[in-house]
Amino acid sequence: MNRHGPQPVERQLPTDEARDLIALVRELVQREIQPKAAEEEEAGHFPRELFGLLSSSGLLALPYAEEFGGGDQPYEVYLQVLEELAAARLTVGLGVSVHTLACHALAGYGTKEQKKEHLPAMLGGGLLGAYCLSEPSSGSDAASLRTRATRSGDTWTIEGTKAWTTHGGIADFYTVLARTGGEGARGITAFLVPGDAPGLAAAPPERKMGMKGSPTAQLHFDGVSVPDARRIGEEGQGFAIALSALDSGRLGIAACAVGVAQAALDEALAFVGERRQFGRPLADFQGLRFMLADMATQIEAGRSLYLTAARLRDQGRPFAKQAAMAKLFCTDAAMRVTTDAVQLLGGYGYTADFPAERYMREAKVLQIVEGTNQIQRMVVARHLAGPESA
Structure with missing residues (x-):
């Protein structure tokens, strides 16, 4: 057990540029998002000024064409940025995902004239x-x-x-x-x-x-x-445009879910490494170690699933089935992991003094938005067995 707490996620990044991007995001998270996340969430404050900073930093336009002010980043990279943002504060990570979703129709189906007129401001002009x-x-x-x-x-x-x-x-x-x-x-x-x-x-x-x-x-x-x-x-x-957008949007939700789950695991690791009961750290108790192992395994599995779907998308191959699977698995995993994090913290986990309870409440909505997980199961089954006969 690492007594020094959780370590940053080791990212699967294809280029030095992508690695520099993640380093930039982590610096921004530590400086601008994490210090105020709990207080602003409790107060119901939407950080509009932060989204202006994200826009000027190019983080609201990552998967879109550089020609129109985008970052020209593959989804494999964009989703890992989303995960980092969501781990710090879901309002921010999900907000970036929603903004990206809102730009999808024009970027994918607009005329050249429409793109030239509207996309630069939508992608990098401070708009939301x-x-x-x-x-x-x-x-x-x-x-x-x-x-x-x-x-x-x-x-x-x-x-x-x-x-x-x-x-x-x-x-x-x-x-x-x-x-x-x-x-x-x-x-x-x-x-x-x-x-x-x-x-x-x-x-x-x-x-x-x-x-x-x-x-x-x-x-x-x-x-x-x-x-x-x-x-x-x-x-x-x-409707075809909407479905196309939702396939990509579901990957955004999957990445956000993994981010929330990772944040919950990190909180649990820090707590059990410091808290002592019966004369020894909680981290020494096998039952709790097994819970942590299961939490980490679900997170790694979810991350691999959304990255696999993202790579299919980046290659121009069909990915709708894998997107539905990723959204389904990652959000269900986030619900389990955050619930276990609350349990590991005991009474402290149930109080607002620790972020575990916030992660648990936030994870729930990810099972609902952009197609409930019951709908995702229908989508996956349709790809496997064909449409229902009626």
Whole structure:
């Protein structure tokens, strides 16, 4: 047992540039994020100024093309940066993942003119994005969304309500999925909506059990006008765009989950190495050592799973099944690991004086967002056995 506490994760990085990037992120984490994480989470403070720093440092644009202000980093590297950020504070790591998700539609499906006009500011101009797919009555069944966009000439008018929007009410731009045709997946189109568009209003943020520093809110679209130049992709292509974004977004959630689990393990290791009972350190008790071994094994397995999926993506190969597996396994593992961390700290683990209880509350949401883990099992099974017959 290492009596000096946990050591930094040994990263699997393909280039010297990537290694320098991780070193930069760790320095930023130690200086700007970790010292204030617990206090700001307890106060429900969203660190908008920190996201400005992340933007100017190039950390909000890592997987996108350098041509438009991106970092040109492979997902294998980007996800490990996310893990580092999430381990320090999930509000930050998940916020970067959501912003990356919000840029995906335009970066992947926008015209050259749209990319040139909007992407530089979205990627490195201090802007913060959000993603609007879920609605009060359509979460897992996203294809049944009711928000509607009606066209008149070169202008679309959006009416409806979106729900569970991370950064809702504070984002500078929203990638919005709205119905432009008939029922089902083929009637949905994607739009890029400015955060200050007239008729767009946010409800008060949801009161959540965790991630109190990250605002999650409903958004009401009351006659929001959007020019056709802000339509992303073809009419009716929106659902395919959304699914493409979610495949990548699920990897972001997986990496964040591993980060939270690693933080919980580090906290547990430090505690059992210092705490003494019955005349010897807790770390000497075999039952607790086995718990730590299981926690570490789940974390390493999850990290390997998300990196395998990321490498498939970087190679241009299909990765949807592996992304669903990674999201499923890593978030379930994070829930188990954080629960065990609370147990290892005993009564201290149940108090807000130690971060273990915060990690446990934060891990829960990762099993829900960007497709519940029940949905991930359906996705994996569909890849294995084909679609359900009905």
